[in-house]
Amino acid sequence: xxxxxxxxxxxxxxxxxxxxxxxxxxxxxxxxxxxxxxxxxxxxxxxxxxxxxxxxxxxxxxxxxxxxxxxxxxxxxxxxxxxxxxxxxxxxx
Amino acid sequence: xxxxxxxxxxxxxxxxxxxxxxxxxxxxxxxxxxxxxxxxxxxxxxxxxxxxxxxxxxxxxxxxxxxxxxxxxxxxxxxxxxxxxxxxxxxxxxxxxxxxxxxxxxxxxxxxxxxxxxxxxxxxxxxxxxxxxxxxxxxxxxxxxxxxxxxxxxxxxxxxxxxxxxxxxxxxxxxxxxxxxxxxxxxxxxxxxxxxxxxxxxxxxxxxxxxxxxxxxxxxxxxxxxxxxxxxxxxxxxxxxxxxxxxxxxxxxxxxxxxxxxxxxxxxxxxxxxxxxxxxxxxxxxxxxxxxxxxxxxxxxxxxxxxxxxxxxxxxxxxxxxxxxxxxxxxxxxxxxxxxxxxxxxxxxxxxxxxxxxxxxxxxxxxxxxxxxxxxxxxxxxxxxxxxxxxxxxxxxxxxxxxxxxxxxxxxxxxxxxx
Ligand SMILES: Cc1cc2nc3c(=O)[nH]c(=O)nc-3n(C[C@H](O)[C@H](O)[C@H](O)COP(=O)(O)OP(=O)(O)OC[C@H]3O[C@@H](n4cnc5c(N)ncnc54)[C@H](O)[C@@H]3O)c2cc1C
Ligand SMILES: [Zn+2]
Numbered sequence: 281x282x283x284x285x286x287x288x289x290x291x292x293x294x295x296x297x298x299x300x301x302x303x304x305x306x307x308x309x310x311x312x313x314x315x316x317x318x319x320x321x322x323x324x325x326x327x328x329x330x331x332x333x334x335x336x337x338x339x340x341x342x343x344x345x346x347x348x349x350x351x352x353x354x355x356x357x358x359x360x361x362x363x364x365x366x367x368x369x370x371x372x373x
Numbered sequence: 374x375x376x377x378x379x380x381x382x383x384x385x386x387x388x389x390x391x392x393x394x395x396x397x398x399x400x401x402x403x404x405x406x407x408x409x410x411x412x413x414x415x416x417x418x419x420x421x422x423x424x425x426x427x428x429x430x431x432x433x434x435x436x437x438x439x440x441x442x443x444x445x446x447x448x449x450x451x452x453x454x455x456x457x458x459x460x461x462x463x464x465x466x467x468x469x470x471x472x473x474x475x476x477x478x479x480x481x482x483x484x485x486x487x488x489x490x491x492x493x494x495x496x497x498x499x500x501x502x503x504x505x506x507x508x509x510x511x512x513x514x515x516x517x518x519x520x521x522x523x524x525x526x527x528x529x530x531x532x533x534x535x536x537x538x539x540x541x542x543x544x545x546x547x548x549x550x551x552x553x554x555x556x557x558x559x560x561x562x563x564x565x566x567x568x569x570x571x572x573x574x575x576x577x578x579x580x581x582x583x584x585x586x587x588x589x590x591x592x593x594x595x596x597x598x599x600x601x602x603x604x605x606x607x608x609x610x611x612x613x614x615x616x617x618x619x620x621x622x623x624x625x626x627x628x629x630x631x632x633x634x635x636x637x638x639x640x641x642x643x644x645x646x647x648x649x650x651x652x653x654x655x656x657x658x659x660x661x662x663x664x665x666x667x668x669x670x671x672x673x674x675x676x677x678x679x680x681x682x683x684x685x686x687x688x689x690x691x692x693x694x695x696x697x698x699x700x701x702x703x704x705x706x707x708x709x710x711x712x713x714x715x716x717x718x719x720x721x722x723x724x725x726x727x728x729x730x731x732x733x734x735x736x737x738x739x740x741x742x743x744x745x746x747x748x749x750x751x752x753x754x755x756x757x758x759x760x761x762x763x764x765x766x767x768x769x770x771x772x773x774x775x776x777x778x779x780x781x782x783x784x785x786x787x788x789x790x791x792x
Binding site for chain 1: 616681685
């Protein structure tokens with residue numbers, strides 16, 4: 281069973297969480313043409329290997345996290361609060 | 374060349390069990406170049422190769438499979454075929470596919486064991502009945518069989534459901550497509566492989582594609598674990614691995630790879646005579662010829678290439694089974710397994726050209742890719758041969774989101790990761 285260590289609640293089964301999607305950087309509001317927004321909304325890197333993705337601890341503290349995970353092996357790394365990941369401007373691909 | 378199967382050849386083998394059947398398809402080494410190379414020897418890759426040769430006379434074709442034929446989702450699914458789709462684009466495509474299924478054993482001279490046992494979708498409240506009535510009307514306007522069932526008719530066909538006052542989801546009625554049913558999934562891969570091989574297509578197993586050969590921005594071939602192969606046209610048909618392969622040509626796709634599990638119980642006497650789908654959840658059940666109850670549900674719910682299912686889905690699917698059919702509560706689960714699938718934002722696939730010259734894509738099959746195999750192979754072959762879409766796959770283009778052409782058929786069971 282996949283286990284995720286929530287920074288607030290500790291290690292829990294993944295079924296307490298909701299998967300958000302891979303981490304993408306949203307273009308600033310009011311900027312970019314249609315293609316920029318199309319690519320942001322619809323396209324994914326969907327890597328086979330290490331990735332960073334959003335999860336929400338819906339059945340716990342309801343916080344959004346950024347989780348390191350390997351999609352090929354399911355090995356789970358660290359989860360950090362999503363707002364910290366975003367403020368370090370590391371939320372991009 | 375494989376000999377055609379006939380009643381006489383079956384009888385001869387039955388009387389001489391010591392003489393083995395000849396190999397069903399050739400096993401050649403790859404040539405240095407082909408007119409068309411197809412990456413992925415699943416149902417879609419093999420069907421496309423067959424129709425390229427049979428419908429368009431393009432026989433200098435190779436199918437490259439990294440493992441063995443039938444090892445992917447074509448042999449991992451719950452084998453349901455039906456054409457009860459509701460929205461424009463999907464409805465004619467899946468009906469064309471079902472019509473091809475109906476003649477496929479003859480076309481391929483290989484018994485794919487189509488069993489048109491009928492598929493019943495259940496309704497648990499009056500508004501679901503309204504939706505089913507509307508869906509049935511749309512299907513009938515397209516010349517597709519559909520029949521609305523009231524509660525009494527469902528009780529007659531499916532006496533084993535929970536009709537008690539305590540039922541968590543009361544059965545109000547349902548809809549049946551009599552021509553829907555199941556197909557022997559391995560036979561689909563084997564039948565297309567054999568028929569394509571007979572027409573000259575090279576099927577190259579245990580050969581992994583590792584990269585594209587690009588010249589001036591065009592794809593001119595692929596690198597594989599069995600060497601470099603040049604190709605006039607290259608086609609991707611790798612089921613859950615589309616993103617991973619397309620990325621090698623610099624393409625990002627509107628796709629996330631997710632796991633879908635299937636489950637089989639220990640064998641029991643004949644009980645479930647149709648394919649039944651639960652209107653309260655995405656849960657469906659049928660009984661295999663060996664007696665096992667075969668059932669499936671939703672995807673695991675997060676991007677994944679590991680092909681290992683997670684336990685919570687086993688539990689959800691078992692809960693659905695027991696709330697619909699309390700009589701199965703003491704049955705043991707024999708096996709469960711997972712397949713990797715491309716999930717798209719609207720639940721519909723991609724069959725067609727890509728922005729990269731000479732590169733074609735068949736992928737994004739979500740939950741419905743098995744029933745689609747014949748029509749997908751037919752239309753994909755058309756696109757590869759003519760360089761433009763067939764009228765039946767025009768709606769499945771890669772740029773449909775940019776053009777506002779989403780094909781969201783929620784009413785008939787496509788659910789994406791957005792849920
Ligand atoms: C559990 C489950 C239940 C399902 N139930 C149904 C159902 O009831 N009805 C329905 O219509 N659909 C169903 N589906 C969906 C359906 O099975 C798939 O959409 C469909 O089979 C996918 O197409 P395919 O058969 O060509 O894929 P596959 O058989 O997976 O073929 C793709 C092939 O590409 C090969 N490949 C990948 N990468 C490479 C590479 N680099 N080089 C060479 N080869 C490569 C793989 O080894 C594989 O053999 C189900 C799927 C699952 C997982
Ligand atoms: Zn938490």
